[in-house]
Every structure is written in C-alpha cells, then in structure tokens.
Amino acid sequence: MAAFDGYLIAWDGFKDAAKMKYDEQFLEVLGRVPGLRPQIDRVGKKWRFYTLRSKVSLLDDRLSLSGKELEYPVVFRVNRETGNIIVAAESKDVAEHLVGHLLNAHILPRVRKIGINVRNLTRHVLVENDQAYAITALYAHTPSFGSNLKTVMLYGDDLGQSEILLSNIETFDSFQIGLRSRQSSRESARLGSDGYLRFYERGRGNFAELERCLAFVNNLNLYVR
C-alpha cells in the first residue's frame, strides 16, 4: 500500500468539454512540462501515472551522486465533470515542487489550489447522524485559549465517540482531518484546508476510497475556491 501526498487544484484553461474532455485537455498541456513523462507500464483510465525526472533531489539538498537523473512517480486525476485535478507524489515535497515550480512555470493559465472547508466538514461528520465516515485524525488550532494552548492533534479509530472532542469541538478550529469509511478499518484519506490530500493506493491503481471521500466533500459544497 503506497501513500501519496498531494493537492486538489483547479485550472482555468479548460475549453469546451464537448469538443475535448477535460482530462484529455489537461494531459495535453502536461506534455509541455519538461521532465514529466507518462509511465509506459502503468496506464489507467482515470488515474494517470507519470515519472518526474530531476537532476536535483527533491527530498533533500543532495545532488544525484551518480549523475543520473532521479525519478519520482507522480499521479494525476482530472475529474471529467468538474475539471478538478488531483496531483500527488509519494512525498509532500515532490508534490509541492510539482505544483509550485513545474506546473506553474509551464502551464497557462497557472493552476490554483482548491481549499477544503475542514471546519465545516468536521462539524458535519460529528453532528449529522448515520455518517458514512468516522474521524481518524484531527489537527485543530485553539485560538481562544490565547498562548496557553495553541494546537491540538488527536488520533484514533473514531474520534467522534470521544468525549474530549465532542465537548470541546466549539473551541477547536480544525485544519486537517482524517476520514475512515465505516465499512473499512483503515483511513481513507486526510484532507487539509489548504487543499492538501494524503491518500493510499489500495491495490494497483485503486484510489476509489479517496474518490468517494472527495465526492462526499463536494456533495456538501465544502470546496473553497
């Protein structure tokens, strides 16, 4: 099971989807990004697998000792209906570099991160009955306690069942949440207010849990553009 870190992004360059599908349009512009090549042995319909080549390490400040380019697997997913794009890599640093330095240097108009209203998402999952998801992680600021208490981080299988969260949620301003489908024992994804995503590949090319999670957020109208 590989874990991926990435971002949810928007691109204002899409033209009429009737002439060419959103994913095809974006894959076309990805061809302009140097160092980014599709993986020949991995072809997915929705998820597209690429390799990012770099002479400089994107994970630390070392140069490649062998002089060879370093390779980083990255994935893209373009939603055909909404045009929302997921960009991710096996490390957050690589994903940051990809969005901030590569895509925005070579793709016009530039891409923008889509935020997620984690505060309202947390409240919804806690308050509404019959939730499809349980909370497995929560990072929150606690601004009304002054400098006495600034941030809390909670982890567990179902934080919504803990009194510590339920009785204090009004003083928490959450900015990252982990969700677990109630039909599964494993975390589906982590979502950040800045559009940060952490998710897992369950079997080769299977990202269905993340997709369901994002559909859940989208249905609640909790994207911040």
Add this chain to the structure above:
Amino acid sequence: MKISEDQRFLALDYDADANVHRLAFLGSASDALKRWGANTRISPIWKLIAECEPPKKSRKRVGIAFLGPVNPVLIETEFGTTIFRQFKTGEFWCSLGFFNLIVSLSDNDEFEAARAFAEKYNCSIELWQLDKAGQVDLIESARRRLPKVANAVELGLSSKKFANDALADHLLEFDTLLATAIGRGVYAFPWIADDLRRLETAVKDILFDQETGEVISAEKLSRVLYDVANVNAGLSRFVSQSLSGTTPIMMTECHFWPHSLLGTTVANASLRMIVDYVSNAIGRARIPDRIKQLSSLHYSGPPLFNNKPASFRDDVISKVENLPPPKPLINPITYYSGRDGFKNDSLTASAPLASIASANCVMWNPTTITHELSHRIVSPVLANLIPLGVDKLARDYDFLAYGIQRPTNYFDAARQYLIQIILALAFFDKVPVSVERERGPEALFNIIRHYEHALEEMMVHAFDFLYFFRRRPADYVKSIWISWGAIPNISDRTEEYLLRTLVALMSDQLHMQDPASEVRRQIQDVLKLPEVSSQTSYAAEALSLLTDPVVWKNRTCPMLIMRAPIAQFVRFFLYSERLAVETLRDQFAHGPAGKYDFSPLELSNSRFENPLLFLQQYANDPTPNRAMSVWVHHMLSFNMASSTG
C-alpha cells in the same frame, strides 16, 4: 507578482480650450502640482513586478487598459511567463482605485488581449488610446456584469409623508445618495448592494415604530435627525471615495484629492471586509441577547462583589439557551475620514484617512476599529444591566445598592455586581455624591452617570483584548499605545489610559496570585521597547507611573485593585472561550502557530479568513510604507474567503 516600491502618479488634465484630456505618468506628486490646473486629477500607482524577466527592449506605449476591481495577480496567472510577449511595453501597475490594474498597451492585439482578460475575469474595463502628446481618446468603456440586482432597495423613503421638513430633506439626501451608491456599486463588488439593502431597512426602522408601524414620535425627532444626518455623512464619503473613478473615469472624481483620478475603492473594500468580519463574527455570538437571557439561568451563590466566584472559567454566557430569533446583522457603512478618525456610530464606521497610505504600520493599521466595534457590544450590555432613570433604580434599590441580598439568577447577579463595582469606585475616589447613599436612587443615579463612560471604556478595552487580540499582551499594548501616539494633547489622560490597559490585561491574569504585578510587568516590557517609545511620547509618561515605586504603591496599584472587579466582570460575564473562536479562528492559517505563509508585497491567489490575524502578522511595521499598505489593502479586498462558514 509583486508590488514594487516604485510609486508614480497618473495625472489627467482637461484642456478646456482644445477640449481634450491629456494623461501623464509622473515621478512625484510635486511634478503634478507644478502643472496643476482647474481640472487636474491624480492617483498614485505602483509598478507590478512579474516573476519572469522583462524584455531588455520594450515597446512604446500607445494605449492604456484600466481594469478592475480585480486581483492583479490574475494577469500573471493568465499569462505566466508569456506575459511580456503578450504585453510588450512590460508595464503593469496597480492602484487603490476602482480600476486597480493598469496595463500599458503597444498594439491592437494587446487591446484585444485586455478585453479578453476583462471578459474572462468579469471585471470592468476602460481602454484609452494615447497620442504622442498624451492626448486621450476613450475607445471603450465596459462595466463588469454582476448578477442583476433588481429591486435592491426601495429607494423612496423621502416620498413617505413626514410632517417635519428637515427630516424630509435629510431623507431626500439619503435616497439620492443611496441611488448613486447602487447605480455605481453594482459594478464594483457584489456585497455593496446587500449592504445598502440592509442599510435602507435599518433607516426605515429608525423612522417607524417597529411594532406599530407608526411614524416616530415628535420627541424622538431630534435623535432621528441626528442619526439620518450621520448616515448621510458616512454614505456621502463612501460614495465619493469608494465609488469614484468608476467608468467613465473622466466623469467621476474622488474627493480625497491625492486619489482624485481613480478613487480609493480597494482601500474602502478592505476596511469593509474587516468591519464585516468583525461585525458578523461577534454578532453571531449574540452577547447582548445572551446577557438578557441570563435571567433564565439559576444562580445560587452569594453576591459576587467581595465574593470572588469560585472559577472565572465558567463560560456563563455560552450556557444560555432559548435565545430569541436573531435579527439580521447590519454592516455599518465604512469610510475614511481625516476628521472622524476611528469612529463608530449606529450605522457607520470610519478609519483615519492616514490608514489608506499607512495600513502596514501599527499606528495606522485598521485593527484599531475593533475597539470601536466592541462598543457596539458593550454599550447595549450596560444598557440592559444598568437601568438608567431614578424611577427604575428605585424599584430594586436595596438589592442593587446594599449588595447583601442573594441574587437568584445570573442576570441579577451581574447587575448587582456592576452597581457594587461602581459604588466601590465612588467610595474610593471620594466622589461627593457617594457619601450621600442614604439619598437613595437619585444619588445612585448620579454616581452611575459619573462612572458610566469610564466603566464602558474599561470594559471595552478588556473585551477588545480578549476577543480580538488573542489575549496576547504584547500585541495589544503595542497596538493601543502606538495608536494613541497619533492623538495630540492627551498627556493629562495618560493615567486613565494606563488604567484601561492594566484592566484589560488583568482580565487574563485573574488566576495569578498577584495579577497587578504581572500586568504591570507585561506593560513595562512593551512600553520600554524602542519601537514603541519612539512612536508615542505617552509611553514614557506611563512608564513613570509604573516604575516609580512610590507612585505605584500609593496610587497606580490601589487604583488598579479597585478596578480589578471590572476585569473580573468582563471575563466572567462577557467572555466565552467557545464564542471567542468565531472572532479568532482561521482554518487557512498554517502550522502549530497558526500563521499565514504569504510573502509581503507578493500578490496571491490563496485565501484566508481572518483579517485581524492577517493584520497582526503583516501590518506590524514601525513606519508607513505605501507599497506595503497597497498590498495589505489588496489582500484584504481580494483574498478573503468570506463565503465560507
């Protein structure tokens, strides 16, 4: 895309003899003053620096595109590294006006590209062609297409029958101002029409009794005239500042003359975003309503004065239930004024004109408006708790004045506590009327009148510190003392201001064994800082009151001890850690410290929610910097995620 420190002036002149307009880019305002004519108008502009290198050889300017209101970073988002191939003059500027993005154009393709940009990002555009002498030909003026705002307001309060001519005239002025504001405002920001609609309803509520629908009575007339005149004054400035420089630019001049060409729309929008945020965040907490409802909360303890509550962390007001249905929140109309400075009225709020060019520095940044807005909460709370009028006081005189009877609910506990605080102050200060307690309600009424202003101010300071300054003593002390530095001739009030500060900080030190010494130290530490003492001469005077051991022991400390119950009152009855989250939160702040990662002067697409947190982080400079101020106004106007709940 970055705002540079390279400030120029755009100067437009009208030559009546030749019937032509001429435009010039000037290096300074004095260049404009040398050639000033009857119709000259200017606006400062700042060069925008793109991330990529500009061409070594740029093309000549033959036209200008005025675009706005729009986040200028979008032009870089749209064109990225090809920006200089698209616009070959390499000249991009921003202003604080309605048209806040100005692009120099070199050929017809660029005119077309500017049109397409305005179309895509739904902003207004005005295209000017320039000849060699700077003569201007207006070749296109297109307003942005906002959703239709049909029937935004009724526009007809002046048509109603009012017996008083002065009131009818005031209302005619109100109607015409409102009509102009709507006519222009719908092309600026979507929130303007909403604000104006609510304003008209609020003015209507002033004119008619809300229960009977009858026109206001004759005895209330002077108050109504005052209120409507105030609204008109604020609205008039709002229109002449925020909604001038709209298209056609040549026909709408701003009356703040350094910005007479393009207006100050972006600066006004930023002020409005702050006021909107604060009003909504604190308005949603419904503190005055909660205080009223304290009567439904059973209280079983002794009278509070001299009987310190077991815990000041009870969060009493958040326990109140069964609140009445909320009334719609009204955003005060915001404007800048050299004369009014920071001022709060029932339907208007102002900041000093200096905040336009100096929003980056502590002395002038608009954070100070939270103090004014805190009065909107504390004032009705006091009005609820302290019945003004001898007759009303007479009803509960023994309970309130002697403070011996046990209250049975939190509302009674609060008002008894408050009256006891006032009486103790009067006794300590040897106020003449205090010794006449036996005179009963009339004497008590006089004591309340004597202290009501000082009491409200101290409560407002504590409230402001707790709800808006994140309980950070250093930030709060620095902010208020430097902003006081801008007010001349208040040396005789230094002690009063120091006591307000001490009381405010004490509201967060009530758990300490010796809170007076702790807040004394906190204030001393800040007032000694060179960045503070150099900006306010009052800091040295305040320090002498704190550091002289005799003065502290015999005067300042005893005065503080007598006022400590005010801090206790605010902390116990007005502050709630649950409710305060509304004013302090921002899920888009990063990391354990909850800070933003914007780069100063760098325009951005990213969102944030809390303008106060933004100002505390980025409007901290010791001295004014115009480019930074422009950046602060732009970020507040275009990057706030105000739609999120």
